[in-house]
Each structure stands twice: as structure tokens, then as C-alpha cells.
Amino acid sequence: xxxxxxxxxxxxxxxxxxxxxxxxxxxxxxxxxxxxxxxxxxxxxxxxxxxxxxxxxxxxxxxxxxxxxxxxxxxxxxxxxxxxxxxxxxxxxxxxxxxxxxxxxxxxxxxxxxxxxxxxxxxxxxxxxxxxxxxxxxxxxxxxxxxxxxxxxxxxxxxxxxxxxxxxxxxxxxxxxxxxxxxxxxxxxxxxxxxxxxxxxxxxxxxxxxxxxxxxxxxxxxxxxxxxxxxxxxxxxxxxxxxxxxxxxxxxxxxxxxxxxxxxxxxx
Numbered sequence: 001x002x003x004x005x006x007x008x009x010x011x012x013x014x015x016x017x018x019x020x021x022x023x024x025x026x027x028x029x030x031x032x033x034x035x036x037x038x039x040x041x042x043x044x045x046x047x048x049x050x051x052x053x054x055x056x057x058x059x060x061x062x063x064x065x066x067x068x069x070x071x072x073x074x075x076x077x078x079x080x081x082x083x084x085x086x087x088x089x090x091x092x093x094x095x096x097x098x099x100x101x102x103x104x105x106x107x108x109x110x111x112x113x114x115x116x117x118x119x120x121x122x123x124x125x126x127x128x129x130x131x132x133x134x135x136x137x138x139x140x141x142x143x144x145x146x147x148x149x150x151x152x153x154x155x156x157x158x159x160x161x162x163x164x165x166x167x168x169x170x171x172x173x174x175x176x177x178x179x180x181x182x183x184x185x186x187x188x189x190x191x192x193x194x195x196x197x198x199x200x201x202x203x204x205x206x207x208x209x210x211x212x213x214x215x216x217x218x219x220x221x222x223x224x225x226x227x228x229x230x231x232x233x234x235x236x237x238x239x240x241x242x243x244x245x246x247x248x249x250x251x252x253x254x255x256x257x258x259x260x261x262x263x264x265x266x267x268x
Contacts, residue, residue: 016224017263021217022232022239027075028216030066031182037063038179045168048161054145056168061136063175064127073115076181080112083188104188111181118177126174131156189217193267203256205241205264207234213268221263228256 023029041059044052066072087105090096126132135153138144147154156164198205209215218239220230227246234240243260244253 017221018224018229020220020222020230020232022220023217024215024234024236024239027079030070030072030075031186032217033066034063034072034179034182035186037066038175038183041168041172045165045172048165050157050164053157053161053164053168057132057135058139060168060171060175061132061139063179064132064136067123067175067178068127073118073120073178076178076185077112077115079185080108080115080181083185084108084112086192087188107184108188111177111184114177115181118174122174126171129171132171189267190219190265193219193265195219195221195263195265198262198264200241200243200260200262203243203258203260205243205260205262207239207241207264207266209237209239209266211237215266215268217267219265219267221265222260228260229253230262 021032023032037059041056041063044056044059046052084105087101087108090101091098131152134150135145138149141149143149145153156167207218214236216236218232220232220241222228222230228243229246231242231244232239243256243262245256246253
């Protein structure tokens with residue numbers, strides 16, 4: 001692989017870009033899904049329409065489903081401790097912005113303390129809530145949450161927006177320490193990496209990772225004005241990127257036959 005050339009952040013900000021991300025381990029996949037669902041829930045809860053409340057509740061139920069598998073809380077706490085230890089190692093290095101470093105460390109410490117203080121029984125009560133459980137059960141059926149299936153849900157959706165938002169915020173508060181911690185961990189992971197210019201010869205690019213420095217997340221930045229997008233496959237050992245050319249929604253994308261410049265970011 002050719003030596004990578006740094007790209008200045010100002011150059012990235014000067015043009016419209018789109019970032020594609022590929023997780024390279026199961027923990028990072030879980031974190032990205034939680035971040036996506038949490039952002040989606042917050043977005044829809046800010047909109048007063050009943051249809052938006054439906055979408056917010058659907059996102060909340062998916063977050064609950066993810067947290068029911070494995071021990072997400074323990075994984076997040078371990079990663080918070082890992083990132084805090086790495087950041088503390090930077091304190092003695094010359095040229096470090098100590099003020100900013102202390103601010104980030106303080107934020108991660110706060111997230112850790114909030115997550116440790118969060119009650120696991122509150123999460124269990126939310127999962128066992130009969131109202132939420134009924135919506136979850138009927139959601140597995142196409143159209144299963146319409147008014148004749150769940151009249152109580154339909155009634156709630158027709159309550160004033162302020163009432164619905166207050167109820168939803170109370171439910172989301174149980175998950176907030178976990179979701180906010182995940183968001184901050186992903187922010188630190190992305191910020192710690194350096195973006196580099198690369199070129200995919202003939203629309204294909206291969207990456208072999210160093211075993212001594214495991215990569216957790218791959219980020220591909222492309223111009224937002226083009227019609228290309230990456231298809232990424234592989235593992236934490238190696239990855240293959242194929243740049244595809246969008247045709248339209250009724251036709252299969254084609255691999256780009258040209259050299260494709262892009263920005264590569266490997267996050268550890």
C-alpha cells in the first residue's frame with residue numbers, strides 16, 4: 001500500500017461530503033446501531049405529529065431489543081475505561097491541548113458515573129411494561145399496530161403532543177445514560193483518527209491492517225456531488241472496497257471502471 005498523505009480538515013469542510021462507515025467488530029456494530037436508533041428516536045420525538053410518535057416508539061423498542069442481547073452496559077463501561085486510560089496517557093506528551101483533553105476526560109468520566117448509577121431494575125421495568133410489550137408483540141405482524149389491534153395505543157397517539165413527548169422522554173430517560181455514553185465513545189473514536197487521501201484504482205481498493213493496531217471502524221468520505229458509493233466487505237484483518245455507480249432505484253448499481261479518489265479514516 002502506498003504511503004498515505006494527510007488531508008487537512010479545512011479541505012474536507014470546504015466541499016459537501018458524505019461519510020460511509022463500516023464496523024469491523026461486533027461491539028462497534030452494536031454501538032453504531034444504538035447511535036442510529038437513538039438519534040432517530042430523538043428526531044421523531046421532537047415532531048408533534050402522531051406518525052412521528054409511532055416512529056419514535058418503534059426506535060425505542062429496537063433499542064430495547066438490542067440491549068436485551070448480551071451485556072451492552074458492561075461493554076460500554078469497559079470501553080469508557082479504555083478510552084479514558086488512553087487519553088490519560090496523552091497528558092504528559094508535548095504539544096497536547098491539555099484544556100481540551102481535560103474536558104473530554106471529564107465528559108467520559110461523567111458518562112461512566114451516570115451509567116454506573118443507572119438502575120438495571122428500571123430497564124427491566126421498561127421491558128416488562130404492558131403497554132410497551134403489547135406494541136412490541138403486535139409490531140412483529142405487518143400492520144399489527146393499527147387502531148383496531150391496539151386501541152389503547154391509538155388513544156395514546158391522539159393525546160396532546162406535550163403528553164406524548166413527556167411519556168416518551170420518561171421511557172427514554174431509562175436508556176439515556178447508555179445511549180449518551182455510546183454517542184460520546186463513537187465521537188472520541190472518530191476524532192482520534194486521521195483522515196488520509198487515497199485512490200481506488202479501477203474502482204477497487206484493498207486494505208490489509210496491522211495486527212498490532214486493531215482497527216474498529218472504517219470511514220470512507222466521498223464527494224456528495226457524485227453518483228458513487230462504496231461497498232465494503234472484510235474483517236478486522238483486511239477489507240475490500242468496491243466503488244459502485246448509482247443508476248436509479250430500478251436498476252442494479254455498476255462497479256465504477258475509473259480511478260476513484262476518496263478519504264480513508266481507520267479508527268482504532
